[in-house]
Amino acid sequence: MSKFSKKGKKGLPAVSTASLPDIIFMLLFFFMVVTVMREDDPKVKVSKPNATETEKLEKKSLVDYINVGPPVDPRFGTEPKIQLDDAFADLADIPVWVKMNRDRRKEAEQSLITTSLKVDKKTKMGIVTDIKQELRETNALKINYSVNKGSAVD
Amino acid sequence: MARRPLQEINAGSMADIAFLLLIFFLVTTTMDQDIGILRQLPPPVPEDTNPPEVNRRNVYDVLVNSADRLLVKGEPMDIRNLKEGAKEFYTNPSKRVDLPELRRITKSLCVENVSQLKAAVTQNPNDKDLRNKLGEWEDRLAAVDLLGEYNELPSSALISLQNDRGTSYDMYIKVQNELSAGVNELRNELSEEKFGVPYSTLNILSDDDKPKIKAVRAVYPQRISEAEPKNIGGL
Numbered sequence: 001m002s003k004f005s006k007k008g009k010k011g012l013p014a015v016s017t018a019s020l021p022d023i024i025f026m027l028l029f030f031f032m033v034v035t036v037m038r039e040d041d042p043k044v045k046v047s048k049p050n051a052t053e054t055e056k057l058e059k060k061s062l063v064d065y066i067n068v069g070p071p072v073d074p075r076f077g078t079e080p081k082i083q084l085d086d087a088f089a090d091l092a093d094i095p096v097w098v099k100m101n102r103d104r105r106k107e108a109e110q111s112l113i114t115t116s117l118k119v120d121k122k123t124k125m126g127i128v129t130d131i132k133q134e135l136r137e138t139n140a141l142k143i144n145y146s147v148n149k150g151s152a153v154d
Numbered sequence: 155m156a157r158r159p160l161q162e163i164n165a166g167s168m169a170d171i172a173f174l175l176l177i178f179f180l181v182t183t184t185m186d187q188d189i190g191i192l193r194q195l196p197p198p199v200p201e202d203t204n205p206p207e208v209n210r211r212n213v214y215d216v217l218v219n220s221a222d223r224l225l226v227k228g229e230p231m232d233i234r235n236l237k238e239g240a241k242e243f244y245t246n247p248s249k250r251v252d253l254p255e256l257r258r259i260t261k262s263l264c265v266e267n268v269s270q271l272k273a274a275v276t277q278n279p280n281d282k283d284l285r286n287k288l289g290e291w292e293d294r295l296a297a298v299d300l301l302g303e304y305n306e307l308p309s310s311a312l313i314s315l316q317n318d319r320g321t322s323y324d325m326y327i328k329v330q331n332e333l334s335a336g337v338n339e340l341r342n343e344l345s346e347e348k349f350g351v352p353y354s355t356l357n358i359l360s361d362d363d364k365p366k367i368k369a370v371r372a373v374y375p376q377r378i379s380e381a382e383p384k385n386i387g388g389l
């Protein structure tokens with residue numbers, strides 16, 4: 001009899017966790033491949049407009065970003081502000097910033113730099129036009145209006 | 155000395171280490187792909203230059219005021235009709251006099267011009283204008299060879315987009331989007347008809363598709379100009 005009674009008492013064997021590291025490593029590699037390093041902290045809130053006729057920006061290393069939108073921190077007010085790299089900036093800072101970005105690229109690639117404008121959709125065009133004029137003055141003529149994919153007109 | 159067998163390293167913490175790394179990457183990276191509408195700004199103009207005279211019928215001017223309303227060629231228009239409007243400007247199907255007059259490009263015309271210009275270039279090899287013209291006609295000839303006869307827009311025809319300082323960015327992007335959509339639709343239709351595939355699937359990097367892309371672009375060039383900023387109505 002004792003031969004059989006033992007069997008019932010054993011309970012469930014523990015699930016082997018030996019493959020857990022492998023699973024996690026798989027996840028890790030997935031994220032390493034599909035994501036890119038975050039460039040800078042957002043200091044302004046940007047909710048991008050929608051558009052359908054979009055193109056992908058090919059060379060990420062040759063793209064510089066200008067963010068425009070209301071500050072995340074309400075202490076800075078609610079009017080749209082310009083963010084270059086990690087800090088708030090004025091219009092007058094843009095030429096210096098463009099030149100700095102040009103200098104850190106190879107000479108052959110300098111003409112391929114694209115400036116991507118990430119602008120909040122509620123912003124008025126006045127500030128955007130001013131930025132565009134500054135970019136024109138410094139000959140940074142390739143620009144990109146950053147948008148989300150989606151139908152624009154309902 | 156008694157030899158003990160090598161003890162195996164405990165791999166139980168491996169998962170924790172991998173978790174740590176995983177969380178680090180989750181926090182420091184972003185996934186968002188940057189997509190957008192690519193545009194080329196016009197180069198800065200010296201202040202004392204006068205704008206060149208253009209024929210009114212060759213300009214499709216789109217004005218957006220501070221209340222986000224559209225004025226297209228002097229008429230108010232709904233944003234939903236803008237795409238069709240742009241397409242009509244490009245093709246002028248009913249031969250309207252306030253839209254550009256298209257020129258029929260035929261093979262014989264191209265061949266004639268190319269041979270004439272070639273002769274002229276051999277006579278004055280230093281004339282840049284002549285060589286540019288020759289290049290243009292050779293491009294047209296290539297387009298005709300691929301697509302057959304087509305109607306060409308005058309070289310001064312363009313869509314001019316002007317906005318007010320009070321226009322919302324959302325509206326501005328919508329207008330840009332609709333104007334591009336018009337051109338892209340025409341290109342897709344043409345490519346679909348001639349090559350059996352939409353224009354958007356042609357690949358600029360493949361040698362097969364490159365002449366096709368060039369030809370389609372010659373027929374429907376994307377000419378959207380962002381006019382000098384002005385305060386038009388409002389604010």
